[in-house]
Amino acid sequence: MKKGLKVVLLVIGGLIVLVALAAAVVSFRGIPKYEAKKVDVKIEYTQARIDNGAKLASMLCRSCHYNEQTHRFTGRELTEVTQFGKIYSKNITSHADAGIGKWTDGELVAFLRTGTKPNGQYVPPYMPKLVHISDEDMSSIIAFLRSDNEWVKAEPTKQPECDPSFLTKFLTNIGAFKPFDYPEKPIPQPDTTNPVKHGEYIALYQLECYACHSKDFAKNDYLVPSKSEGFFGGGNKMFDMEGKPISTLNITMDKRTGIGNWTEEEFVKAIKFGQLPANQPGLRYPMIPYSNLTDKEARAIYAYIKTVPVIENAVERKGAE
Structure with a gap:
């Protein structure tokens, strides 16, 4: 009887150690990296696209990336999604170092579609992925980000690094949250008559x-x-x-x-x-x-x-x- 109890306790103790080790690995590893998709594209920055991109950015980007102090898309702390951890949206102005000024059009498109940055860093679902948005709307967003609109003019403000919650790290490490595949076919505009x-x-x-x-x-x-x-x-x-x-x-x-x-x-x-x-x-x-x-x-x-x-x-x- 005592021997059986001892075996049970050893098994339970071993499981606890394994769980603790797994948790430590997940916590230490953080958010995984992946191979970034290479997209070869150069977008034409027409005024029509810039205007459409400004409209889309006002609805898709502004609420998270607009900073009340800088009056530009320099990012802020996202207190509304604390279940993901202590999360900061990033500077997406044209600043070469603090923002996305050095990113190519293809890198921007790949990131917005898949969620993987040029350096391979994956960004969890607190950053929406535009995997289904039409190619024309995507081009409009890129054209706007390249424009001289006040929201995206170069600004050196940097936000702190994110501190994801354990749950976020866990879900990304088991693949529940992971990059999307890049679309294999062109994505047309919707039928606006329907x-x-x-x-x-x-x-x-x-x-x-x-x-x-x-x-x-x-x-x-x-x-x-x-x-x-x-x-x-x-x-x-x-x-x-x-x-x-x-x-x-x-x-x-x-x-x-x-x-x-x-x-x-x-x-x-x-x-x-x-x-x-x-x-x-x-x-x-x-x-x-x-x-x-x-x-x-x-x-x-x-x-x-x-x-x-x-x-x-x-x-x-x-x-x-």
């Missing part, structure tokens, strides 16, 4: 609304968004600018717990201006109004969301966006 298809493109591939409005960042499927757990059903825990927890809203068409009772016009006002239907408090950070969306684009998103499977998930409005 509201549902147009709205699907904006909601899933441009703005990635599902990423916040599904159940959990760690359970999102960024390659096939509709497979994300709790797709558009909300409840994802985030944090406001003061570090207070806030849950994302259910934006499926469930009439009791979602937005099934909202009219198209009410949806347009909410997504563009942060104005919710009568007797409801306005939207709060981290949800930002997308005022640069056209009414046609906002209505297209509404048309698409009407096709998303309804989820009944009551999210307390007190701490929800």
Whole structure:
């Protein structure tokens, strides 16, 4: 009896040691590196692309990379995603050393598509990957980053290095978070004459609304968004600018717990201006109004969301966006 107990204790002790060693290795190794994709491309910086890129950057880049002190895209601490650790967005101005001034167009495209920097460093999901965005929209973003817009003019401010949480390190080391494959085929612009298809493109591939409005960042499927757990059903825990927890809203068409009772016009006002239907408090950070969306684009998103499977998930409005 005593011998059997001794064996059990030895096995348990051995497992504890192995787990501790594995945890130490993960913590020490940090975020893995990969071979960076080589992309040979030179983008034409037309004014039309710069203008479109400015619009896209205002919706995709500004909320994380804009710094209130420098008034440029020099990065900041991302207090709203503390589940990933102590995370800082980086300087993406044209500064040669502090920013991305030395990056080639191909390196920028490869990073935005795959999540791997030119030096091979992978960046976890707190940095969205534009794996599905059209080639033309991608070219527009690059053209804007190369422009003389005040947001991206060279600025030497550097942010501290990120200190990822153990969970982030663990998930990257087991491959749950890893770089995306570079697209094998050209990605065309969406059919803007079809509201549902147009709205699907904006909601899933441009703005990635599902990423916040599904159940959990760690359970999102960024390659096939509709497979994300709790797709558009909300409840994802985030944090406001003061570090207070806030849950994302259910934006499926469930009439009791979602937005099934909202009219198209009410949806347009909410997504563009942060104005919710009568007797409801306005939207709060981290949800930002997308005022640069056209009414046609906002209505297209509404048309698409009407096709998303309804989820009944009551999210307390007190701490929800």
